[in-house]
Amino acid sequence: MIHPTERTLVGELPPAVGQAVTVCGWVQTSRLQSTMQFVLVRDHTGTVQLTYRRDGGELEAVLDGLSTETAVRVTGTVVANPVVKLGGLELVPQSVEVLARAAGPLPVDEQSGIEHRLDWRFLDIRRRPAAQLLFAVQTTLEAGMREYAHAQGATEMHTPKLMGTASESGAEVFKLGYFGGEAYLAQSPQFYKQMAIAAGIDRVFEIGPVFRAEPSFTARHATEFTGVDVELAWTRDAEEVQAFEEAMIAHALALVAERHGAAIRAEFGVEVVVPQLPFPRITMAEAQELLRAHGWDRGGEKADLDPEGERLLCALLAERTGHEFVFVTHYPSSIRPFYHARPAGQPDLTLSFDLLWKGLEVTTGAQREHRHEVLAAQAAEKGLALEPLADYLRSFQYGCPPHGGFGMGLARMLMVLLGLGSIREAVFLFRGPNRLTP
């Protein structure tokens, strides 16, 4: 790895004992004694102790004046010292350059509540190794998913977030002024990734933002989040989509386990389990029967699973199969969008699925209805106006292949993977009905 800054990372110090190096980092803590000064400096790879014997000089004064979180560039000699806890080495500084002094006191600490931490998210993340790890894990998770998708011939697409009509569902969509007219923010790449299939892109892969104008204040909803979307041409049914998804997840989790398994155990107390293939499957009808036999929805009124049902179902199936994941398939068409395909002769069902992981829904997918006339009829049956759907529908008039796909919430995946209590902890800068800052 090149270090154009000519710095040595703290993690690279052990083999540099006896050498002069330059380290860049933040002041973690200082212990200033009458004859000795000890200053811990942290970068993203670790922490090193600066050790300086007072000599009444300029450097002594600089070290005395360092406030916590000040950014410094230190040049010095790496010295082996078995007494030092941080790797049995210390750095004896020849020069300490103050790059940016931190004001004091710091506005956030270990006792701060979540909203206050979000106000000062940059300090919250910088000072907590677990938060740093989260973004490393995110990087690997995405890299693993992409690696699988690319190997399967997927093409990276960027579909528009600005739409001319609020097509998929008018209720939860953000509206904006657009050169004297109006535009809407895409709630998902759904219509556009299907249009990419109609455009002959064989397998579509997109990671990008999606926007939901939902006034939800739960621990698992956000008004903007990162979606991972896949769409596959020429599929015969949802099963092929599920097979792609489970293999993609297993591949990505194997990479996460390999690169970060030990760190995740240490920071989050969670074991990364690389899932066996295939994931368990259960139809919605079977799932409801099983749940009702265990006391869920005593009134027998729920068509869909609620969060309690999702948790219980995962618990029951984990007991039975030992598996953290479960595909719930064949949702009733009454609670699925018009574009989900339905099994021949069974208009009340869809060829669709959700993927649950440790009790939380992380994906919705389906075989799509690709026949223009059937699709238009299903939209009309749902009471949708066809005019705002015109662009979408006409992409089915000229030989749109059968296809299926899924959408996954990246933060929800991270939340479940790392055992986080809230999606607010699983993203860099959370966006909710009450939060647009920082």
Added chain:
Amino acid sequence: MIHPTERTLVGELPPAVGQAVTVCGWVQTSRLQSTMQFVLVRDHTGTVQLTYRRDGGELEAVLDGLSTETAVRVTGTVVANPVVKLGGLELVPQSVEVLARAAGPLPVDEQSGIEHRLDWRFLDIRRRPAAQLLFAVQTTLEAGMREYAHAQGATEMHTPKLMGTASESGAEVFKLGYFGGEAYLAQSPQFYKQMAIAAGIDRVFEIGPVFRAEPSFTARHATEFTGVDVELAWTRDAEEVQAFEEAMIAHALALVAERHGAAIRAEFGVEVVVPQLPFPRITMAEAQELLRAHGWDRGGEKADLDPEGERLLCALLAERTGHEFVFVTHYPSSIRPFYHARPAGQPDLTLSFDLLWKGLEVTTGAQREHRHEVLAAQAAEKGLALEPLADYLRSFQYGCPPHGGFGMGLARMLMVLLGLGSIREAVFLFRGPNRLTP
């Protein structure tokens, strides 16, 4: 590669001679003679001829009824036939399943103008191998840039597109309703990627949408485009940022040349040149002097390069250096944003650069001003209100390291790489002041 659809790709047919296969694709053309039927079927990997001897049966009728662009699934036997131009083989069908019939006539053809093609973009892309290739090249270009960035320790970040204030520049920003208040769409991840640096993320990498409410109708502007953003902590000056960028681009172009060089030559008539490192550099002052010596800006009034100046500069430097790229550095502070760092003692200049490629600007980058009080002073000097910048500015109060970075327009890169006349051809679904559909 797994084919969960159990199809054989057209590109995989040569080794399958003598075997029964299933091919999925679109009807390209039909030649229906009195005794023989010839139907060309195309998938994303190639085109194969179906050859059928009329027998008065059901299959003959199906083949007679196939309209152009109908999606079909064909099962048949691969037969070697040296007379057939398409790879010396043909497919003798046993069954042809019509998956989605295309209406006729097709609304778009080779003679259609660009706007009409954009109206029917899905058909335009599906039917033109060059357009298909573009997205394969996009995938590889991104993969190459990511591969380099990851190897250099970059973390994949997703910064919010919804902002509480129109901070960077109020004029060109989209405004939307947000739960009774207002929000703005990010014009770039600029402030947030810098906040990620303040959060201790050592090297930030993001590919995502950016939004510009600019009423520009040029061939190189869009209201929404995909930005590639990088930000690097602990840099000493813009030169380190440039070194990162040129290496990233060279790495990605090497991958593109390797995977698609021949196809790009065939479809676009362009040679992919893997650039030598380092790229040429020229200061803005030198560039203007050179340009004026060659007749540019006779009035001597222009502080910035205009498109004509960019083209001429690249031409002059290509003559001198043989290189397609050039970094123009040290822009005057009068035409750069407040957050660009300035050289010590030279407040009229910035430590910034643009990257030009074959006459077009593809990147802007800079060392950032990381000292809170200097940054605030530069913002005030530019006449900016500090209140909307409050969140941004306070991320500099607690030890923000020096850093620098750049932003690149993905479509502009593709436009230059493939020699396209308009950015409209370089994206899936273009967005401009007059275009929000399809």
